[in-house]
Amino acid sequence: MLTSEEIAKDARRAGNILKTISNENRSNVLYKIHDELKAHKNAIQEANKLDLQTAKDTGLADSLVKRLDLFKGDKFDTMLQGIKDVADLPDPVGKINFAREIDENLILYQITAPVGVLLVIFESRPEVIANITALAVKSGNAGILKGGKESINTFREMSRIIGSTIRKSESQTGVPVGSVQLIETREDVSDLLSQDEYIDLVVPRGSNALVKNIKSSTKIPVLGHADGICSVYLDEDADLEKAKRIVLDSKTNYPAGCNALETLLINPKLNNWCDVLENLVRKGGVTLHATPAVKHAYLESLKQSGHLDEKITANLVDADETKDFDGEFLSLDCAVAFVFDTREAIQHINLHSSRHTDSIVTENKLNAELFLKGVDSAGVYWNASTRFADGFRYGFGTEVGISTSKIHARGPVGLDGLVSYQYQLRGSGQVASDYQGAGGSRAFVHKDLDISQVSWQ
Amino acid sequence: MLTSEEIAKDARRAGNILKTISNENRSNVLYKIHDELKAHKNAIQEANKLDLQTAKDTGLADSLVKRLDLFKGDKFDTMLQGIKDVADLPDPVGKINFAREIDENLILYQITAPVGVLLVIFESRPEVIANITALAVKSGNAGILKGGKESINTFREMSRIIGSTIRKSESQTGVPVGSVQLIETREDVSDLLSQDEYIDLVVPRGSNALVKNIKSSTKIPVLGHADGICSVYLDEDADLEKAKRIVLDSKTNYPAGCNALETLLINPKLNNWCDVLENLVRKGGVTLHATPAVKHAYLESLKQSGHLDEKITANLVDADETKDFDGEFLSLDCAVAFVFDTREAIQHINLHSSRHTDSIVTENKLNAELFLKGVDSAGVYWNASTRFADGFRYGFGTEVGISTSKIHARGPVGLDGLVSYQYQLRGSGQVASDYQGAGGSRAFVHKDLDISQVSWQ
Numbered sequence: 001m002l003t004s005e006e007i008a009k010d011a012r013r014a015g016n017i018l019k020t021i022s023n024e025n026r027s028n029v030l031y032k033i034h035d036e037l038k039a040h041k042n043a044i045q046e047a048n049k050l051d052l053q054t055a056k057d058t059g060l061a062d063s064l065v066k067r068l069d070l071f072k073g074d075k076f077d078t079m080l081q082g083i084k085d086v087a088d089l090p091d092p093v094g095k096i097n098f099a100r101e102i103d104e105n106l107i108l109y110q111i112t113a114p115v116g117v118l119l120v121i122f123e124s125r126p127e128v129i130a131n132i133t134a135l136a137v138k139s140g141n142a143g144i145l146k147g148g149k150e151s152i153n154t155f156r157e158m159s160r161i162i163g164s165t166i167r168k169s170e171s172q173t174g175v176p177v178g179s180v181q182l183i184e185t186r187e188d189v190s191d192l193l194s195q196d197e198y199i200d201l202v203v204p205r206g207s208n209a210l211v212k213n214i215k216s217s218t219k220i221p222v223l224g225h226a227d228g229i230c231s232v233y234l235d236e237d238a239d240l241e242k243a244k245r246i247v248l249d250s251k252t253n254y255p256a257g258c259n260a261l262e263t264l265l266i267n268p269k270l271n272n273w274c275d276v277l278e279n280l281v282r283k284g285g286v287t288l289h290a291t292p293a294v295k296h297a298y299l300e301s302l303k304q305s306g307h308l309d310e311k312i313t314a315n316l317v318d319a320d321e322t323k324d325f326d327g328e329f330l331s332l333d334c335a336v337a338f339v340f341d342t343r344e345a346i347q348h349i350n351l352h353s354s355r356h357t358d359s360i361v362t363e364n365k366l367n368a369e370l371f372l373k374g375v376d377s378a379g380v381y382w383n384a385s386t387r388f389a390d391g392f393r394y395g396f397g398t399e400v401g402i403s404t405s406k407i408h409a410r411g412p413v414g415l416d417g418l419v420s421y422q423y424q425l426r427g428s429g430q431v432a433s434d435y436q437g438a439g440g441s442r443a444f445v446h447k448d449l450d451i452s453q454v455s456w457q
Numbered sequence: 458m459l460t461s462e463e464i465a466k467d468a469r470r471a472g473n474i475l476k477t478i479s480n481e482n483r484s485n486v487l488y489k490i491h492d493e494l495k496a497h498k499n500a501i502q503e504a505n506k507l508d509l510q511t512a513k514d515t516g517l518a519d520s521l522v523k524r525l526d527l528f529k530g531d532k533f534d535t536m537l538q539g540i541k542d543v544a545d546l547p548d549p550v551g552k553i554n555f556a557r558e559i560d561e562n563l564i565l566y567q568i569t570a571p572v573g574v575l576l577v578i579f580e581s582r583p584e585v586i587a588n589i590t591a592l593a594v595k596s597g598n599a600g601i602l603k604g605g606k607e608s609i610n611t612f613r614e615m616s617r618i619i620g621s622t623i624r625k626s627e628s629q630t631g632v633p634v635g636s637v638q639l640i641e642t643r644e645d646v647s648d649l650l651s652q653d654e655y656i657d658l659v660v661p662r663g664s665n666a667l668v669k670n671i672k673s674s675t676k677i678p679v680l681g682h683a684d685g686i687c688s689v690y691l692d693e694d695a696d697l698e699k700a701k702r703i704v705l706d707s708k709t710n711y712p713a714g715c716n717a718l719e720t721l722l723i724n725p726k727l728n729n730w731c732d733v734l735e736n737l738v739r740k741g742g743v744t745l746h747a748t749p750a751v752k753h754a755y756l757e758s759l760k761q762s763g764h765l766d767e768k769i770t771a772n773l774v775d776a777d778e779t780k781d782f783d784g785e786f787l788s789l790d791c792a793v794a795f796v797f798d799t800r801e802a803i804q805h806i807n808l809h810s811s812r813h814t815d816s817i818v819t820e821n822k823l824n825a826e827l828f829l830k831g832v833d834s835a836g837v838y839w840n841a842s843t844r845f846a847d848g849f850r851y852g853f854g855t856e857v858g859i860s861t862s863k864i865h866a867r868g869p870v871g872l873d874g875l876v877s878y879q880y881q882l883r884g885s886g887q888v889a890s891d892y893q894g895a896g897g898s899r900a901f902v903h904k905d906l907d908i909s910q911v912s913w914q
Contacts, residue, residue, distance in 0.1 A: 380882075393901065395903035427845075428840055429699035431707075432845055
């Protein structure tokens, strides 16, 4: 048994080699993994059945059992296709961000480079192992993967196949064995979380509890989000039909999603704003958690229009202002409050949201621009549903996760979030002491070059 | 007295406003700060004299006293000019990184945005307060600044002037009072380092001990470097004259710099490699910390050429291999070891260096490309001195610091390291459930747009 430090050191060593391997060879090893997983479908399925049986025997919730099942519908084939899709993506490594002439024959390049070593921790879904293996190898990062105990048999079988494929092809592709390491025990994880000298980024994939727990127990940067507290603000100049559609979609398209609406902010100067709430209740079956002011005005208005009925009152509760605006419902529930202008909406969001995605509905360009500039979230939307916050919808091909951190990568993160950059300086013997500022008289040129013209061949 | 949490919250509030202020107004407040500091030169000088007197009375080292002196040479004027220079830089905020048509009238923009709240901790140099104030305000970030106790009087006087200038001009520029907060006591700092909910980035400016101490006591990302263990590798195909110049410059141009050479790796197949060491000793006065193999070969060679004399032997000591390759000398000392090819050089560097800046000297393009790809440092150089690792030399105008972290910003960090990005989605009422993957049938367009054509006016 390797210690956590040995695992982390091995990963660092492998990562240092992996970053020098060509895109072609990094993709080749992924094709081989695809082929071997496909060839061993039966063995994987047997292992998966064991996990499913154990889950049923121990009375795991149906929703969790479903996630464990790797052979439900076309899940296995989709997983396999996903490996190929990632292999076919453009190389995220070695892209030139800029090139600058520092002096004659002294050229500075900023070039994308792998982050190094990723620690990926996920829960029950066994397909994540293939997904993350593909993303890590493609981006030139070594990966240490830890799956949940519920899928241990599936995980072991797939690990075995992935490990032996990399081993067998190492002499051909150069991708080292330590590039993907799979660990089983929970003790390993807490030890690994302290290996900040060797591990560069932690990617938790799973419940809020998992992410929160990891964030609080490591100094390594964490890519992901614990909460997705998303808001929609209905401005006084909102188009009512757009408002109705956007609010309904944001809340009900997938209420358990991190990009689902949790807080609706309404400017009461918007005519017929009650229609938006009524639509949300009648079409979406949503329970409104309203502040006293919203509740009073809403009930009064529906009484006057003759729309007040049992459905409306059954789906209306008092907001608990100590928590309803600061957490996720992840269900058909929505907190509702009044704000009296765009600035107040921005303040509310910056105070209560989790900096994930927030949207303004308005036809007023000034208010929209103010909102887009003022809200401090990864996604700031104008007249669009918060549900668009997703790597696939953004056109990133595949998604590592959605980040609510303020540095490195924000929002939906594609392969690009797994690379950083290095500065390459290509000279011909230059020394600093010849230049101004370091004792010499030569001036720097500092002329940006057209990167499409750069060639090192 | 505000608590640390109140200070951090105030900064967050101010940052949220500051990010909406126009570049013109952010620059305007900097011009005003420039003018007021200039107008109060006498008062600042009086305060600075007090600090200098205290420093002398308490027997502070001469080098530290020098750093405290804000009126040595043209330091004060340079500081003032620096504020204007930063004000005149292009706006780092609101730049469009990419624009993508998701669907008709649904456009996604990735736009640079301030990180939020910076905590900047620096030691004796009082001019840093002006420098950091300028960088923070220009990049739209709120800054909490803590100076060293040795410069407390200068710090207080400049704080007073900067604070009152921002306050007086708030109604005109919109830059809020809390944008720059200056704190005095050490207790505040340790409390502030735990405010990771409100503070986004810590920037320590000072000794290795300061940076190490901060890194080990906060969960907030730290921009900077503790160590600068830089290496030069002399390949067997190195040009000897280039090697001599680059090694001498890297080591001796400014030995206390973080980009100074600490470890020299030599391929003994390089003809006349001893000349590089002899040059380093005779021209640079450098003491070599050599491994037994290097020492033996070097002495043998010099004996044969008749160059062995007292200067050579006096400047040659046995390397302590338990630490000489894993720390900084910051003096005219250099660790020297043999490596037998480029791969071994890369391995040595990836194991021992601090991922700052490392250089290969060679005329062999294959070895150079291998080195540039394989070394996992912020700066990877070919035939150039490590001393070029510097924001000014890179053409960044001004430098926040040099980062050895693997994510967000690496190497010399300019204003760009203080911004991150947000995704803006500008729609016309679109909802996710109309599209494939979320229940609908519409396909995404995902067409990248020419950002030079984007206009929201």
